[in-house]
Amino acid sequence: MRILTVRQPWAWAIIHGGKDVENRTRNIAGAYRGPVLIHAAKQYDYTGATPTLSRAQIAAGGATSGATSGRPWMTHLGHVVGVVDLVDVHHASECVFVGDVVEDFDGNFVSQEVSYCSPWAQAENVEHLVLANPRALDEPIPYKGGLGLRKTNFGIAGDWLYEETDRCTCGVGSTIGALYGHEPGCGLEPIARLAATS
Ligand SMILES: [Zn+2]
Numbered sequence: 414m415r416i417l418t419v420r421q422p423w424a425w426a427i428i429h430g431g432k433d434v435e436n437r438t439r440n441i442a443g444a445y446r447g448p449v450l451i452h453a454a455k456q457y458d459y460t461g462a463t464p465t466l467s468r469a470q471i472a473a474g475g476a477t478s479g480a481t482s483g484r485p486w487m488t489h490l491g492h493v494v495g496v497v498d499l500v501d502v503h504h505a506s507e508c509v510f511v512g513d514v515v516e517d518f519d520g521n522f523v524s525q526e527v528s529y530c531s532p533w534a535q536a537e538n539v540e541h542l543v544l545a546n547p548r549a550l551d552e553p554i555p556y557k558g559g560l561g562l563r564k565t566n567f568g569i570a571g572d573w574l575y576e577e578t579d580r581c582t583c584g585v586g587s588t589i590g591a592l593y594g595h596e597p598g599c600g601l602e603p604i605a606r607l608a609a610t611s
């Protein structure tokens with residue numbers, strides 16, 4: 414499956430805060446749709462995080478003070494924190510809704526409603542990666558950051574995240590080599606348990 418590096422607090426917001434759109438300047442997913450590991454970058458994003466994060470805080474029950482123990486969106490830097498399904502990619506121009514112009518009694522322009530597919534979706538010239546079904550890892554795992562939607566040896570079976578290895582995990586022998594005699598699923602190593610967060 415694929416992996417996406419996202420700076421905190423956004424990685425947390427995707428898995429725990431209801432953030433269902435990731436905004437990118439280009440379609441990094443191509444035609445790929447399916448499960449994506451969410452990896453929290455080592456570097457925290459301090460720029461402009463607060464206004465949007467407040468929505469996530471509310472969704473998470475309003476934790477607003479204390480050290481990192483009270484600010485889970487500041488934790489697990491450099492770790493995979495969860496899995497989400499990438500279900501759609503579209504340009505902001507495809508989901509924009511522009512309401513009627515509202516005028517006052519003198520005919521002056523007052524307001525015009527403009528909205529997108531999600532409160533987390535940015536306007537203008539960006540691609541919306543639409544995310545669904547967030548699941549958290551019970552134990553976040555360290556991983557290297559990177560650009561784009563990269564391939565990994567991880568996969569999902571039921572509510573387990575596993576890694577494809579070339580080691581025998583069924584007890585028949587030390588290497589898989591010729592697969593004869595190994596149990597189905599040999600070489601798959603359970604990594605962490607996944608728990609739905611919404
Ligand atoms: Zn959209």
Ligand SMILES: [Zn+2]
Nearest residue numbers: 581583595599
């Ligand atoms: Zn085996």
